[in-house]
Amino acid sequence: MTTTTYAADRTALLIVDPYNDFMSEGGKLYERTKETAAAVGFYDNMRKLIPAIRAARLHVIIVPHHRWRDSDYKGWKHMNPSQVWANQAQGFAAGSWGGEFHPEFGPRNGDVVVLEHWAQSGFANTDLDAHLTQRGIEKLILVGMVANTCVEGTARFGMELGYHVTLMKDATAAFEQEGMHAAHEVNGPRFAHAMLTTEELLALLPASQERKHDDETGRDRSEARTLAKNSEPMTSKEKYMGKLEGRIALITGGDSGIYHHNEEETTMTKNTDTKLFHAGLARSSAIISPRSESKNKALVLEAFDTLFNKRDYAAAERYWSPNYIQHSAHIEPGRDGLFNLIKSIPPTLKYEPGMIVAEGDLVIIHGRFSGFGQPVNWIAADIVRIADGVLAEHWDVIQDEATREQSKSGKPMFGNTFPK
Secondary structure, eight states, rough: OOOOOOOGGGGEEEEEEHHHHHHHHTTTTTTHHHHHHHHHHHHHHHHHHHHHHTTTTTTEEOOOOOOTTTTTTTTSSSOOOOHHHHHHTTOOOOSSSTSSSSSSSSSTTEEEEOOSSSSOOSSSSSSSSHHHHHHOOEEEEEEEIIIIIIIIIHHHHHHHHTOEEEEEEEEEEOOOHHHHIIIIIGGGGTTEEOOOOOHHHHSSSHHHHHHHHHHHHHHOGGGGGGOOSSSSSOHHHHTOOOOEEEEEOOOOTTTOOOOOOTOOOOOOOOOTTTTEEESSSSOOOOOOHHHHHHHHHHHHHHHHHHIIOOOHHOOOOOOTTEEEEOOSSSSSHHHHHHHHHHHSSTTEEEEEHHHHHTTTEEEEEEEEESSSSSOEEEEEEEEEETTTTEEEEEEEEEEEEETTOSSSSOSSSSSOOOOO
């Protein structure tokens, strides 16, 4: 298998069966997949991979299993074992919590949700192929559940139809280790065009490749800003003269959209009345295209992972401005103040990203800090301003993570599980 590239307009991430019954604690199949999921870091990898895919503007397609409904299988002569189980256990029942999409891994605004598949292929008896063909998609990246059934069945069918297929070895799980072995050691190598880990794929995404090229050539990353074809470009002075007004960004979860891959690209014209709204901050700036906003999200994800998880301070300097501004009563000023704080924290520190949104030069990311020597985890909303392709300014809002007993809503503050 050879290294491949993933053009945003011709590549789709297929998220297979992202239901609560599979992926949320308390789901009917959660415990059965828990061991293999933990062995490959499934949930951590999904939280890295899906936001990065969205940031790189690849297509995202949800490939859902059939949701149980009463009398679905009445009169069927040849139900397969999975269908027998689903009929008895009411798996992914329509209208139930277990049949709802996982709040982190389900669809966002602009994603495609195809028709439900009845057995083990997202193509059979659905409209998946039609959606892919109409969008000019040639390459498929598959994640989700279950590695050796619906994920493999969809991938194999896609290969037969002529699609380039990539299997993610650490962003899927199975009911037993033998299922993972069959999917990735026995069957996958015989039909998949590529089999990658999450880190390997992230390095191949368009945003990562563009950033690598920028680093090698020394070009300013802010060149992603676009000019309107029929408008006179703004002068440097005019770029910073536009009057700006504040707006509070609305962050939503579940099926509500925070990202739309079909959004028209914003242009920057010689119009001093043009207004760019930031999250409650009025500051001078040029209008930034959605593609730049996508790169900003990918930049923040890479920066946080490099500093907080990898603890690679030399590499992290590439992401933080030497003139970095930190708004905090507890962290010493500048980039050195932040880095010295992280150096003082135990090596068990772990950062997990969640929802991420971008508007203009601002990025807001919802995440969890754990393993830093305190009795409770922190849930943080970090607000970062990007300038010249690096993190220039930072604000945050932090809360102690509530336990199941403390939660007033009965729901976790982050992800799908309560802290242990």
